[in-house]
Amino acid sequence: MEADVTLTVDGERRTLRTDTRTTLLDALREHLGVIAPKKGCDHGQCGSCTVLLDGRRATSCLTFAVANDGADVRTADGLADDGELHPVQQAFIDNDAFQCGYCTPGQVCSAVGVLEEAEAGWPSAVTADPADTPRLDEAEIRERMSGNLCRCGAYAGIVAAVRGAAEGDAR
């Protein structure tokens, strides 16, 4: 069965006729030529396919394209603005927060989501008092970034990058 779906991908309106079994991830990668979200496990276990779906981070392999008609999808590619890297992306480079790069676009999207979630006051499992505005210290960043696996083990750099980006935001 097929359906017509319209998505706004990295600011661009895209329409496609899609198999109703097609995941958002496959719609992006196989049909729209958007390769920033990666397929690492196809089961929502690794986080490589993370995008910002209507502003919130989501594993794009766990949702069907047809269920997201009209949605706004931002990938790591779309976070860079006219060749100018997003501060989170620059922080990833500065802190060598990746090696092979396959999980990286997902990490970057997740990090942008983390900054916004903390800003909005969302607590995590390690937030001492859920009523407080969380401070993005190392423990908070590690907890909030743990949905994105990195087999190269670049976690130290990832924490430093997110922290750097968070402090940059605060200034």
Place this chain on the structure above:
Amino acid sequence: MTDTTTHLGADSARVEGPAKVTGRARYASEYPLSGMAYVYPVGAPVARGKVRAIDAAEAEAVPGVLGVLWHGNAPRLEEAEPDGLSLAAELQVLQSDEVLYHGHMVAAVVAETTEAARHAAGLLRTDIDRSPHDAAFFRDRDDFYTPEDSDEHRGDPDAQIAGAHAVVDEVYGTAMQHNNPMEPHSTIAEWGAGGLTLHESTQGPHVVRETLAPMVGLEPDQVRVIAPFVGGGFGSKGPLHAPTIVAVLAARAFPGRPMKLLLPRQRMFDQVGYRSPTSMRVRLTAGADGVLTGISADAAVQSSRVAEFIETAAAPARMMYAAPHRRSTHSAVTLDAAPPTWMRAPGECPGMFGPEVAMDELACTLGIDPIELRVRNEPDRDPSSGLPYSSRNLVACLREGARRFGWADHDHAPGARHDGEWLVGAGVASSTYPAMLMPGSSAVVRHLGEGRYEVGIGAADIGTGAETALGLIAAEALEVPADRVRMRIGDTEQPTATVAGGSTGTVSWGSAITAAAQEFRKRHGSAPGTGAEATGDAAPPEEGDAYSSHGFGAQFAEVHVHAHTGEVRVPRLLGVWAVGRVISARTAHSQFLGGMVMGLSMALHESSEVDPRTGHVVNRDLADYHIAANADIGDVQAHWIDEHDPYVNALGAKGIGEIGIVGTAAAIANAAHHATGVRVRDLPLTPDRFV
């Protein structure tokens, strides 16, 4: 650093950084070729048997399905050329009715869309005549055999037990592990008029070409392999594996249509190798002063009925510490299991776990500081070969690590410290990995005009920072600023490069680049014309046979174990390394950290559980096979000492990709003992061991 050179050792940002953080870097499955079709592999649901028939009628009726390949209709393959990495028998896929392990590929669906291929795969009916199988690895089996050339004997270590002041005699186990790079093994294969083109996730484009070409009746120059970005490998993408061959068979069957096969994560637990579980009996005998009189390491591993692969876990015990009497042996059992393969620091990684925990046990028995015990057993030559070391700075690493970690405060009593409900301990272990240079690489240097150069070599950068490091080496050899050099890598159109494996890449490829740059300057001088070029080949070190060359390191861990739940945390991990000259500081630092994190993952989490009744790995995805996540990591630090080794090779550098994982698990296990008094000798250190 005291280097007087301009570029080597530079703290440069990874050159491909912008491509990776934006996701524009294109990996093997991401080339938008027209007419793409999708290949979905189907594995046998039994561990041993014969395929009687495949009923594909229902699958083929699915709209979009182009065909189903199985041994009855798949194109025929010739034997693979031995490449020293791949297991030729593993590559003969869809060629016979034989099922030799659970998941052994028996068919592949080819379809216009990935959804159709996957759906149709579920409709295939495989009629398999099932035979009894045996896939259980355990030490007390009576059918272990001795692999060829796997043992080494010096003196009589058993005879030292009687007169020893202290004896450690224990059995240590490491678990079956799966490499699990984040990018699944993936291939786009296209059979065209000129030959075969592969977009491949591989650690060695030229290895793929040389091994594959004769299998499909092509000359190597009719096969092009493209792999500028590879999403990790850790050994599993070194050899060729069956999924690549299946994609090629599909391409052969449907010429002119690119065939994409991105291996489902679950299939990475049966199709692309794993680290064999190891069980090692370690015996140490020593005097009251801690000086070793004997070292024995007897390792048992598993191999596969498909082809032999031996994890040489007893090897590092041959050269690590001095002792007049020593033995290292391997025994293997052939199981109805998929073939094992290379995984980061094969041999050394599992092989240093037992001996380094045993050293800690000896230190505890004798009441000697574990660092001091290691220092007292420092050999002045390689105890195995008798050769002098080109450099060996293990003691310097231990001392520097102790200083940085704050080891001086270490009180030896186990189970004596706590922080609230957490028991607190510290542990240390040594690391080593051989420094090798692989011959066979070539490079080309080309002047693009206006002082800009392009340097080509077919090497794969699997995340190691190779492109960055090689650019620095090229700039150094050409005596130009680093930004004047552009690397061209990851493509068989470039000169031959050896595999990214064995921690040999940077020095082997760098040696070829240096030779090409020197030849370039010799021929074209310092003011070359546009288009001028020269090539060069990797040369083994001049005095390579006169020395034993290894990198060394010391790892320190602080471990907290929860008194009631047994949860193990590692708030601090610190490594100090002696690896000759570090070429690219920032990417090298990440390599060490990455190895240590993978070592922590091995220590706390990783274990592929085989169900002996079915012969398959039960925890076959990333939800059940745990790898370290961000929240598992604490303060991880890597430092290196200034080591000058003029003998190891012309660059004075030792490989660094693997040594970081060696010894980590032992340091953590030793720290867990120090925290709790519980000695765990089998990995991983799951909470049940401590409650």
